[in-house]
Amino acid sequence: MSQSIIAKRYADALFQLGKEKAKLEQFESELVTLRDVFRGNKEIISFLNHPRFSMEQKKKFVSDSFQSFSAEIVNTLKLLVERHREEIIVDMIGFYIEMMNDAKGIADADVYSVRELSEAEKQRISETFAPKVGKQSLNLTNIVDPSILGGLRLRVGNRIFDGSVSGKLRRIERKLVSANNR
Incomplete structure (x- = not known):
């Protein structure tokens, strides 16, 4: 076992x-x-x-x-x-x-940002995304990652919410490449 x-x-x-x-x-x-x-x-x-x-x-x-x-x-x-x-x-x-x-309705989450987030910003993120994953609140760990260029990337368990500039650029690139391959 x-x-x-x-x-x-x-x-x-x-x-x-x-x-x-x-x-x-x-x-x-x-x-x-x-x-x-x-x-x-x-x-x-x-x-x-x-x-x-x-x-x-x-x-x-x-x-x-x-x-x-x-x-x-x-x-x-x-x-x-x-x-x-x-x-x-x-x-x-x-x-x-x-x-x-789980009993309290809390989930652990990592939030990636270009700079350290304030407690008020973390609270707003928790309030916004907790209902989307079926929880009361999120226990956020802020990870500073300059490679995302701007915006936020949030990982809750195996779900990722990517609102980062680098993520948007990757999505635009994929659309352009797929449009050119047609």
């Missing part, structure tokens, strides 16, 4: 547990912190994977390091360590956050 499927199953189980205990928001905030910790410290995964340390040492490390987290999150981490699934922790957190965003 692929790591992605396994990570998704753990995320789903944690999501259901959070729903039952009314701790979805708390879990999300703890998991975001946890993801930052694991991304910023690759040594943690190395330690948890290392065969020289016993399972008890690894579990104690998890308990001590994340003692301020809820028992459910700590127990999930211990379970993942016990089953030698440390490498899926970051993926599992990503899937959990996706589930939370």
Whole structure:
């Protein structure tokens, strides 16, 4: 079974547990912190994977390091360590956050622009495009890309809305080439 499927199953189980205990928001905030910790410290995964340390040492490390987290999150981490699934922790957190965003009607999106966008501009873009993809709002990541020349390009999942100058020029070029080939 692929790591992605396994990570998704753990995320789903944690999501259901959070729903039952009314701790979805708390879990999300703890998991975001946890993801930052694991991304910023690759040594943690190395330690948890290392065969020289016993399972008890690894579990104690998890308990001590994340003692301020809820028992459910700590127990999930211990379970993942016990089953030698440390490498899926970051993926599992990503899937959990996706589930939370779906539940809230939020989608992650990348917006490409020539310059950094202001918060007001990002808000307007979110309000304009969220209904077009069936969401309440968009969680925008602004990517500055001078190659688009002007305008915007928005990517939400696998959908692209291209209102950039370079995109319009490419479309005009394709029309001219196809008209000349007739």
